Amino acid sequence: MNRFILNHPLDMAETTDTFAARESVTDVLLVGNPNTGKTSVFNSLTGLRQKTGNYPGVTVEKKSGIVTAPDGATLRLHDMPGMYSLTPKSLDDSIAREVLIGEADEDLDIRLIVVVADASNLNRNLYLVTQLIDLGIPVAIAMNMMDNAVSSGVHIDLDALADHLQVPIVPVIASRQQGIDELRQMMFDQVNRDTRPAGSPEEAGPGSSGPASSPATVSFAERFPRRRLLGGLLDEALSPAAAWFGEHTNLNEVAQTSEALRVTSSDQALQTWMDGRQDASCKEDLKRIVEQTRGRLDEMQVPWRMLETILRYDQIDELYSKVVREDRSARASLSVRLDRVFTHRAAGPAIVLIVFALVFQSIFSWAEAPMTFIEDGIGALGAFVYQFLPAGLLRNLLVDGVIAGVGAVLVFLPQILFLFFFLALLEDTGYMARVAFIMDRFMKSMGLSGHSVMPLLSSFACAIPGIMATRTISSWKDRLITIMIAPLMSCSARLPVYILLIGAFFPSMTILGVFTLQGLMLFTMYIFGIVVAIGAALVFKQLFMKDAVSTSFVMELPPYRLPSLKWVLLQMFERAKVFVTEAGQIILAISVVLWFLASYPQPDDYDSMTSRSRIQQSYAGQLGQLIEPAIEPLGFDWKVGIGLITSFVAREVLVSTMATIYNVEEADEASVDLRSALQGETDPETGERVYTPLVAVALMVFFALACQCMATVAIVKRETNSWKWPIVMVLYMTALAYVGSFVVYQGGLLLGYG
Numbered sequence: 001m002n003r004f005i006l007n008h009p010l011d012m013a014e015t016t017d018t019f020a021a022r023e024s025v026t027d028v029l030l031v032g033n034p035n036t037g038k039t040s041v042f043n044s045l046t047g048l049r050q051k052t053g054n055y056p057g058v059t060v061e062k063k064s065g066i067v068t069a070p071d072g073a074t075l076r077l078h079d080m081p082g083m084y085s086l087t088p089k090s091l092d093d094s095i096a097r098e099v100l101i102g103e104a105d106e107d108l109d110i111r112l113i114v115v116v117a118d119a120s121n122l123n124r125n126l127y128l129v130t131q132l133i134d135l136g137i138p139v140a141i142a143m144n145m146m147d148n149a150v151s152s153g154v155h156i157d158l159d160a161l162a163d164h165l166q167v168p169i170v171p172v173i174a175s176r177q178q179g180i181d182e183l184r185q186m187m188f189d190q191v192n193r194d195t196r197p198a199g200s201p202e203e204a205g206p207g208s209s210g211p212a213s214s215p216a217t218v219s220f221a222e223r224f225p226r227r228r229l230l231g232g233l234l235d236e237a238l239s240p241a242a243a244w245f246g247e248h249t250n251l252n253e254v255a256q257t258s259e260a261l262r263v264t265s266s267d268q269a270l271q272t273w274m275d276g277r278q279d280a281s282c283k284e285d286l287k288r289i290v291e292q293t294r295g296r297l298d299e300m301q302v303p304w305r306m307l308e309t310i311l312r313y314d315q316i317d318e319l320y321s322k323v324v325r326e327d328r329s330a331r332a333s334l335s336v337r338l339d340r341v342f343t344h345r346a347a348g349p350a351i352v353l354i355v356f357a358l359v360f361q362s363i364f365s366w367a368e369a370p371m372t373f374i375e376d377g378i379g380a381l382g383a384f385v386y387q388f389l390p391a392g393l394l395r396n397l398l399v400d401g402v403i404a405g406v407g408a409v410l411v412f413l414p415q416i417l418f419l420f421f422f423l424a425l426l427e428d429t430g431y432m433a434r435v436a437f438i439m440d441r442f443m444k445s446m447g448l449s450g451h452s453v454m455p456l457l458s459s460f461a462c463a464i465p466g467i468m469a470t471r472t473i474s475s476w477k478d479r480l481i482t483i484m485i486a487p488l489m490s491c492s493a494r495l496p497v498y499i500l501l502i503g504a505f506f507p508s509m510t511i512l513g514v515f516t517l518q519g520l521m522l523f524t525m526y527i528f529g530i531v532v533a534i535g536a537a538l539v540f541k542q543l544f545m546k547d548a549v550s551t552s553f554v555m556e557l558p559p560y561r562l563p564s565l566k567w568v569l570l571q572m573f574e575r576a577k578v579f580v581t582e583a584g585q586i587i588l589a590i591s592v593v594l595w596f597l598a599s600y601p602q603p604d605d606y607d608s609m610t611s612r613s614r615i616q617q618s619y620a621g622q623l624g625q626l627i628e629p630a631i632e633p634l635g636f637d638w639k640v641g642i643g644l645i646t647s648f649v650a651r652e653v654l655v656s657t658m659a660t661i662y663n664v665e666e667a668d669e670a671s672v673d674l675r676s677a678l679q680g681e682t683d684p685e686t687g688e689r690v691y692t693p694l695v696a697v698a699l700m701v702f703f704a705l706a707c708q709c710m711a712t713v714a715i716v717k718r719e720t721n722s723w724k725w726p727i728v729m730v731l732y733m734t735a736l737a738y739v740g741s742f743v744v745y746q747g748g749l750l751l752g753y754g
């Protein structure tokens, strides 16, 4: 649903220009490991509302906002995707790396890096902290999740840590807004204290006190215990590589040495630097120098592979034992105990199925009352407008076009709210991350990794954020396959279609006490989408990407916690807002156009025509009849045909289209209840019912499989950077939809249903 995302990253350049025009903007970066609360801190400081969530990989692109001090001073804060280290594993963490290393297109004047660290997971968080300190840009730490640290028995001596690292540290509990004012104050203090001229080290000129000598950086060698052992030998070995960085990048001296260490230790880090260079000879230079360095280290009998990791963890372990006291209490193991059940090999998947079946069940039963309420409200509005306005074009347009069309979709708002509510609830408790973990095994069997699960799960709300979230997938081929199958996950735009058809054609029998036939039907449609997605993934793998190797998946499971009702409701309303705006725009526009197409032409004998023949000879009717031969084998008549055409813009438009058509046809005061209209539709010649449960299933199958969403097509174009993949997507999904409905309808007829 989050279609507004479409407007975001592309216009980043514009925003930058506007800012650049204003002189002396101070940039501060928020970085840190995934899921440490960076976006929570960002939102608290800027007052913005970027998405947060209880699993790693929520933020996948840079978001910027302004922080204002009490005295009116401002700085520009950038929220980054999470990263474990400076060596990027996927697109989202390379974004942060590029900005930090100064390789991004955008020219930022970074005065301070605020690392948001998870206090309950300090050891791992310190790895990135030490890397960032070695970049030579002033670093400060927002020690977040202090509440989790306390409840899991971790006591950190923050003063001692600040002293050792020589960086300021502020304790924070971002989710409760604690420590935010102190953090803001500290940020402004740091930025103001460092009054060096804006710009890169070259501008600072030789001999000046560049960032390298800023108080944040202690002598590089001093902080590495083993490095002290190696003494000057290591620096000497690294110096040719450091010199390369001095010549070819804007990095300062400290960062040059530290980058030299990084590329010497890791082929991936080396590759990233080489990929970033256009000039072939300079690339080759780097490679040759690094190979020589590795040779020297071999001679010194220093293992260069993972050298950086070894050195840093030496330092971190030493530091950790000095400043942290752990007292692992019962609370910490509650998550472990819960996970024994929830991630159990057999029980885990069964629980996932039951949980989701219950969710869809509740969507059906709980939404019934509010739905009737909205239905009545819209009916009353229609009747009111009908009485209030004089008979004529405007009245018909408003009542039969706008109110009927938009209203028909708004009726399903309660279901959509419930869906969003449950998804947010499952996410915030930490359970969604477990679902991803459990699904990992199924993913492996289809040749994908667990990285694809969270993007696919978010696609249940809407494919757009789901496709954006694939940026966390490190292998391009895995990512592409995930993008291609994401729209097969049943998004919320399909919900109105499913609910309408299931409600109209299936009785609400109770099954096994808690479930109803309708709830289970809905659940089945979701499962159906997943099953087809698995099949499609296997085929894509075979066709295009046989050689692709799947990368290993390590997902950090966040601790279980009681969900925050405030956050869950906020998520629900944010998403619902997008849905309603959508209804107000796309659906409104299409309803108006459609009303014209369904009401005209009006030939001379219009008044004497039956309502049915009027609509049949209308432009819309002609269009529907034009494609009727093609969709007849699927069990659809020309009215559904019109709906199929309009719903290629967005799926929910089917519902508003049908509503407008039936209202134009009836053209009387009461707005038509779409459900009864569909049930009662009979063939004028044979008198048989046009829509049977079989037709309903065939239609749902069509909607489960077809790519009816312009926004998805646009986002796939952007994320894959070519028209090839969106075209492949539309073609394969439409073909699947046609074949799927055909098989269901014709198969059903053969079996005697319908």
Ligand SMILES: Nc1nc2c(ncn2[C@@H]2O[C@H](COP(=O)(O)OP(=O)(O)OP(=O)(O)O)[C@@H](O)[C@H]2O)c(=O)[nH]1
Binding pocket: 032, 033, 034, 035, 036, 037, 038, 039, 040, 041, 051, 052, 053, 054, 055, 056, 057, 058, 059, 060, 080, 081, 082, 083, 144, 145, 146, 147, 148, 172, 173, 174, 175, 176, 428, 567
């Ligand atoms: N207990 C606790 N939870 C927090 C705190 N700060 C944030 N959270 C929660 O932690 C989760 C992750 O927060 P985010 O702000 O999305 O984290 P992030 O670092 O931006 O995550 P990515 O963008 O995925 O890297 C959310 O569910 C927050 O509500 C805190 O101080 N204490």
Ligand SMILES: [Mg+2]
Binding pocket: 038, 039, 040, 051, 052, 058, 059, 080, 081, 082
């Ligand atoms: Mg984030």
